[in-house]
Amino acid sequence: MTARDPALHAIEELRANVAVPFERAQAMPKAVYVSPEFAAAEERHIFARDWLCAGRVDALKEPGDYLTMEIAGEPIIILRDRDGVLRGMSNVCRHRMSVLLEGRGRVRSIVCPYHAWTYNLDGSLRGAPAMTLNETFCKEAVALPPVRVADWHGWIMVTLNPDAPDIHARLKDVEALVGHLEMGRYSETFREEFRWATNWKVLAENFMESYHLPACHAGTIGGSCDLALMECPEGTEAFNYHWIVKNDTVPLALAHPSNTRLVGDERRITWLLAIYPALLITLTPGYFWYLALTPDGPGHVKVLFGGGMSAEWMADPDATAHLAAVKALLDDVQVEDKGCTEKVYRGLLARMSAPGPLSHLERPNFEFAQYIARMMPEA
Structure with missing residues (x-):
């Protein structure tokens, strides 16, 4: 400035x-x-930079329950994974950068609405159709970037800042x-x-x-x-x-x-x-x-x-x-x-x-x- x-x-x-x-x-x-x-x-x-609230933890009771929010222009997914762990991750596909999920709901996996790239509930890539001929593509190297999430006395708290205090x-x-x-x-x-x-x-x-x-x-x-x-x-x-x-x-x-x-x-x-x-x-x-x-x-x-x-x-x-x-x-x-x-x-x-x-x-x-x-x- x-x-x-x-x-x-x-x-x-x-x-x-x-x-x-x-x-x-x-x-x-x-x-x-x-x-x-x-x-x-x-x-x-x-x-x-600071911690924000996405609502109450009991809004995400079952594996696959998710909600979405936007923080400083960043679309974010917060969900309950298959092990019951609360996770935060980018809500943007790693292919052509479409937003993945909208609103709230429950999913078994995260499927991109544009080209059907599919992610597991931990953010790892499960599958990508018609990518076998691209020599640079490695499924194991693709995952949705994680975002810090915490359960603070029943509140879902989230931050984009990896250095934010506990x-x-x-x-x-x-x-x-x-x-x-x-x-x-x-x-x-x-x-x-x-x-x-x-x-x-x-x-x-x-x-x-x-x-x-x-x-x-x-x-x-x-x-x-x-x-x-x-x-x-x-x-x-x-x-x-x-x-x-x-x-x-x-x-x-x-x-x-x-x-x-x-x-x-x-x-x-x-x-x-x-x-x-x-x-x-x-x-x-x-x-x-x-x-x-x-x-x-x-x-x-x-x-x-x-x-x-x-x-x-x-x-x-x-x-x-x-x-x-x-x-x-x-x-x-x-x-x-x-x-x-x-x-x-x-x-x-x-x-x-x-x-x-x-x-x-x-x-x-x-x-x-x-x-x-x-x-x-x-x-």
Whole structure:
């Protein structure tokens, strides 16, 4: 990047923005959200380098179960192989470079839709029609390039970076905060995908703060929030968080009566975890929901929206009804969030708009901006 590069200018603006004490913090510069060059820099330096979430491990229960995703322009397959091992690999054929699989499903092998080159579930090439006359072809030398995948407490985490720190080490402080809830024992019961007309960071910041709840969610959950009682503790370089102590209005948000492991407020605290860069988790003793974000240029974001219940609630005969009520509420909340975050992006494009000072309830947003600045290259 050169001194005239718009991305470099936006990075310099961002670094200046986060170099002040939090008590003087301002919202991130507009270019960080709307610049195509900055969006391209994020693809290279954040999404191609850090750990991302592909959903829940229990979405891939049987051998051959797979899902696909795209990371910084790279099509990726994540699947369960014949030995039950979770694997990640390139989703591009080694012949004429067609994308191999789409969406989700189950396969016995991976067959290219263009020329029927066929790969085993470990990525090795099983067969290639009409290749015997090519003297350079060696089946044993052909395989889909592997991609790092890890099971982090029931979450499928994936990275293109072979040098990324171990995910358990990186997120050890998350485990210290919510390990008592045993996220790995929760089961996913819904998984949806949608695309909104806003920048991915606007949606991420929206999740990170509860300051917007009374106004943006006036029709759903806003009335249950008392801003005077909210606190936003300092996060770490890998995530930020805050929490809410719930009453018994939503039974599914509390520990199930059969759960004897959790005691005191552990039975009623809802945790809101923002795992950088793009995994946003609401975790209660009874249920969870999450957003996993993928940028689609500066003006759109692809969203994976999923959720489910703890092991004890999954075994409850009334759990389905409880979850249906929670899911209906979440759907209404998502409609409100879509409206609010898309309005923010429209405002970011306005000539007369400018970033303003942050509330003490927006500390997570400031820490998120610091993370983004750290990930960007030096001039």
